[in-house]
Amino acid sequence: xxxxxxxxxxxxxxxxxxxxxxxxxxxxxxxxxxxxxxxxxxxxxxxxxxxxxxxxxxxxxxxxxxxxxxxxxxxxxxxxxxxxxxxxxxxxxxxxxxxxxxx
Numbered sequence: 001x002x003x004x005x006x007x008x009x010x011x012x013x014x015x016x017x018x019x020x021x022x023x024x025x026x027x028x029x030x031x032x033x034x035x036x037x038x039x040x041x042x043x044x045x046x047x048x049x050x051x052x053x054x055x056x057x058x059x060x061x062x063x064x065x066x067x068x069x070x071x072x073x074x075x076x077x078x079x080x081x082x083x084x085x086x087x088x089x090x091x092x093x094x095x096x097x098x099x100x101x102x103x
Contacts, residue, residue: 034088035066035073064091072099 037057049055059065064076067088077088 030069031071033068033071035068072102074099 037059039055039057041055064078065088066073067075067077067090074094075090076092076094077090080087080089
């Protein structure tokens with residue numbers, strides 16, 4: 001029978017208590033996205049969309065946008081311009097307890 005051994009990378013990533021080092025966690029990539037709003041339409045209406053069509057969203061103008069990390073809302077904010085690029089200024093960070101309730 002062969003023995004199972006862990007690679008040096010795996011053992012250096014875990015502490016004696018079986019926890020992962022924060023350096024490992026901090027290097028995991030996540031997807032950040034900003035949600036302006038949503039709309040629910042019928043396929044018939046979707047198929048009629050053409051260039052110049054307008055789709056009404058569920059948000060009111062001026063309402064904060066959602067900042068999502070891996071599809072989980074973690075903050076809200078407003079659009080800003082940073083060197084000719086869009087950015088978001090955070091106006092509210094969702095508490096961890098509230099994020100856990102929404103999982």
